[in-house]
Amino acid sequence: MKLTYRYEQISARLQLEGLPDVSIGQGEQVLGILTGWTLTLAGRPELEGKRDHLVALIEVVLPYARHLVSDVPKAFGPATSPVTIEPRGTGHRLLLRSSQPNTEPLDLQLDDAELADLVSCLDQARLDWRVQLPLGLPAAQPLKRRELLVRTPLAQRLAAPLCGAAAVALTASLALMVPPPRPGAAPAPAPPLPVEKTR
Known part of the structure; x- marks a missing residue:
């Protein structure tokens, strides 16, 4: 039985088509074998490709959005x-x-809203429990220390060491x-303590 799952936002629509992988006992609603996918971005030609292209799209767009x-x-x-994607x-x-x-x-030029819609569609497909494709995506890695330092202006980074x-x-x-x-000078004598006289 062919399965079709669609993930839509205002300017993007991702559609996955496939079959359950009965060899590993997947249920009727689980898409385990991808037979095709299409991506429609508003005002642009429809995109389609193989599983490798979908994996490449996810591997590139999601980390880019994170950064x-x-x-x-x-x-x-x-x-x-x-x-590939770049600012x-x-x-x-x-x-x-x-x-x-x-x-x-x-070559497509996306604005922030279109990129956000694309990221949302990819995330929905990636996190959908019904889609159990062996995509082999790498685990999300935290930003490197040198990448975080770039966010702080150089003057602010140098302020503390320079002040110190x-x-x-x-x-x-x-x-x-x-x-x-x-050297050799005698220390000054201490002043005498006042003595209280008794009658």
Whole structure:
């Protein structure tokens, strides 16, 4: 029995088609074998591909969105990947390469709302319990320390060390201004204590 699951947002629609994998005992509602998928973005041609293309799309778009939310935008997907995405101006450039020979890559410009709709569709499909595809997606990794440092302006990162160095230098210069005691000089006698007279 063929299964079709659709995930829709305002400007994006992802449709998965497939069958249950009865060899491992999947139920009638579980999509375990992907036979095809289509992605429709508003005002753009319909996209379709194999399982590898869907995996590449998820592997590239979801980490890109994660870095974008963390205010660390960067490009994802090597030049040999079927999918690459990178910041471009105020939007995002999504480049899709076909596996068919002599086919030009599809270059799409997405705004923030369209990217959010695409991410939502991919997330819905990835988290749907009825879709149990062996996608082999890597586990989400936390941002690296150097990536988080990029978010802090250089002046703010250098402020604390510079203030500490200035405080040490000021303390040292004040200590050098105090004259050292003369060698061999006798210490000044202590003043006598007042004695209370008794009658």
